């Protein structure tokens with residue numbers, strides 16, 4: 012077999028390529044290209060601003076309008092930029108002479124770029140060069156005037172250049188977070204622009220197996236006023252072909268591939284190491300076909316570059332008319348379209364990270380931490396207070412427990428709820444005054460397990476007994492006496508309460524009570540809690556003591572109360588009485604705690 016060595020073809024010698032950076036933005040782009048390395052191509056910086064020019068990395072530099080602007084910039088005035096370039100026309104013509112291709116990079120909207128770019132394009136064309144212009148359009152925040160200046164220049168460039176590629180800085184700004192600095196926004200934009208420029212330049216200057224010519228590039232980019240669609244991806248290892256394509260489609264300039272569906276011409280360029288296989292190329296092109304219309308003209312190029320090792324890169328270039336992009340509804344440009352099979356997550360596509368939400372918003376949107384679990388016995392209280400619905404005694408309640416014990420237990424339980432009393436606030440009250448019909452909505456079924464059941468859900472509460480005061484008035488204006496205030500109208504039953512040594516349902520946190528049904532009614536302890544009881548308002552929970560007075564007296568004959576209404580108080584003899592416990596009563600133990608012991612004694616244990 013006769014070995015056949017194929018000489019790599021060189022489309023354009025690099026010495027025939029000139030990359031020009033015009034104005035401040037152009038200088039930045041050029042610098043990045045220089046830093047990334049663009050072997051062979053000549054870099055030329057043009058600017059009115061001498062300071063920017065001096066710091067530029069390009070080997071060749073020309074100051075524009077030396078006499079006109081005297082080293083200062085054009086101050087955002089395109090007329091100055093236009094005159095400045097005319098002043099330096101001969102120098103520029105000499106620098107471009109003999110070049111076959113000129114890439115002009117500039118930012119439109121300012122004075123130098125907008126005013127000088129059309130003139131440079133004209134000069135280069137007159138010198139016989141093929142001119143590709145890469146231009147940025149200003150950010151929206153830069154104002155209407157800049158945008159208009161940019162538009163005017165763009166229209167001229169569209170006529171004068173061979174190919175015009177625009178990058179909207181607004182769109183580039185999407186590459187960075189909204190709160191990142193303007194430097195980051197520019198840097199991200201520049202990076203994307205430079206990648207595109209480099210890819211295009213490489214495409215036409217790199218030796219290839221299947222070459223892409225300038226005519227191909229022109230047809231890919233040529234539309235009257237077009238925006239460049241550009242995507243570049245690189246990958247290595249297993250599945251490198253599909254991964255590289257995925258990366259290329261992720262480019263924001265392609266709208267994640269969606270924009271390609273309307274492209275008329277798409278230029279595809281593959282580059283890989285010496286192990287690049289035909290199978291990979293086929294696979295990649297097959298997948299790509301799902302993104303481009305059937306009748307689209309696909310221009311294909313491939314190059315072997317040993318320096319790429321086992322990496323494979325793909326570059327996609329196309330253009331769409333600005334008019335089309337402006338009129339297309341945003342949703343139609345979305346990448347989440349069924350026509351994008353490669354972007355289907357089920358096929359392994361990972362959508363690009365959504366724009367990150369502001370930290371504070373994330374915080375705000377974060378689910379709140381779970382509130383501390385509410386203790387069971389507290390939960391039914393509001394229900395009860397809102398609607399004293401009757402409820403059967405819980406099944407777990409031992410039948411032998413006397414009503415008194417029930418009451419004591421409940422009173423002790425209430426006393427042991429510090430949170431209910433510590434802040435001395437009443438429960439949330441229904442708005443009786445404004446919406447009386449809503450005063451007692453049907454209460455949900457109480458939880459039978461609740462230790463409050465025995466106390467709170469007793470029997471249907473009858474209407475309060477008629478008193479001198481209207482019941483509603485008493486309910487809407489419950490009386491909460493201050494802890495230190497003496498009760499204005501002493502009630503006999505309260506006076507007769509034995510002293511704490513005898514029976515203390517709980518620490519005397521609320522020495523005064525409110526009697527919702529009116530103070531004129533003497534406190535009575537219900538003989539049996541199973542019997543209809545007067546409606547109990549929230550605050551009544553806090554005041555079991557006075558109600559307990561009468562039955563305690565009745566059930567403890569051994570305790571001699573030396574208190575008589577209106578009489579003087581004598582000493583209570585306690586020697587023979589059992590302390591803290593009722594004689595003859597078995598202790599009420601609940602949850603390991605003796606409920607007959609005063610809570611403060613229990614806490615001391």
Ligand SMILES: Nc1nc2c(ncn2[C@@H]2O[C@H](COP(=O)(O)OP(=O)(O)OP(=O)(O)O)[C@@H](O)[C@H]2O)c(=O)[nH]1
Pocket residue numbers: 033034035036037039040059060084085086087088117118119120121122123124125147148149150153157180197198200201
């Ligand atoms: N992507 C990108 N755009 C830039 C950058 N700097 C400026 N621009 C854009 O380019 C437009 C023109 O800015 P410059 O290039 O600084 O202006 P100029 O052409 O030098 O004109 P004068 O400053 O008036 O002399 C601005 O309105 C920006 O929208 C940059 O570093 N990156």
